[in-house]
Amino acid sequence: MGDLVHVMKAQVNWTGRTSMEVGVRVPAERWNESTPSTQVGWAYLVFAVAADNKRRYQEARIRRTHRLARRAAEGIED
Numbered sequence: 001m002g003d004l005v006h007v008m009k010a011q012v013n014w015t016g017r018t019s020m021e022v023g024v025r026v027p028a029e030r031w032n033e034s035t036p037s038t039q040v041g042w043a044y045l046v047f048a049v050a051a052d053n054k055r056r057y058q059e060a061r062i063r064r065t066h067r068l069a070r071r072a073a074e075g076i077e078d
Helices: 051-074
Strands: 003-005 009-015 019-030 038-048
Touching: none
Parallel strands: none
Antiparallel strands: 003 019, 009 019, 019 038
């Protein structure tokens, strides 16, 4: 059989104005043994804002503004 992955652990290592790096560790243990978990994988993920991301963010902000205005007009709190 295989290993059991319990919880992947992630941490933001660095952030900038338009990007960030996230470190991820993947611990696992044998499914049929009571040995301590071991690290079976790791990665550094880099997220960068592109023009498409900026457009999607701005569109989401507009939708939120409209949604809040509609709720306010209907007397519903956010």
